[in-house]
Amino acid sequence: MHKGSCLCGAVRFRVNGDLPPPDACHCTKCRKHSGHYFVSTEIARDRIEIDGADKITWYHSSEKVRRGFCSVCGASLFFDPPHKDWIAVAMGAFEGPTGTELGLHIFVADKGDYYEITDGLPQNQQ
Template identity: 65%
Template sequence: MHKGSCLCGAIRFEVTGPLRPPDACHCSRCRKQSGHFWASTDVSRAALTIHGADRLTWFRSSEKVRRGFCSTCGSVLFWDPLPKDTIAIAMGAFDAPTETRLAMHIHVADKGDYYELGDGVPQNPH
């Protein structure tokens, strides 16, 4: 089981089973949401338990996606592609260790001009 929380601890979550290798999204929406780029892992909805869901606020960022954050501290925790059976969880919200490594950078054609990617991880322009 993997556990994590928002910055203030009002929202805590648990994921049963191993985490999938995360990806890092460099699209403009994820950069604006996170302040840099968004690194997350996709998990089955059935594997996720959220405690403090009354503090979770959802922002519908597009017709197909909503993003969940703590209404107290503002920590961005979830990227929810409606109506799929999976939900993405921010890697930075997990308590260590996660026992996984970044698998891919996505939407690198839209990445910020203020940084370079030199970690050797595969890059997808879209």
């Protein structure tokens, strides 16, 4: 069981089972949503329980995706493609050790010019 929350604790969640390796998305929308690149792990919807869902504000950043943040403290928490059977959860929102490691970088063609990716992990242009 992995637990997490937003900064103020108004939104809390629990994930049953191990966390898949997260990815770091460097697209412009993720960078604007989170303030830097967004690192998240894709969780099957039936493995996550969310308390305080009424405190989540959903922003539809495209026709296929919405992004969830706490309406109280503003913490970026979720990347949600409702047509998929998973929801991505921000790694920074988890409490304690996660037992996983970053797996890859995506949308690196869109990354900011103020940093370099030098960790040797796979990099997908899209």
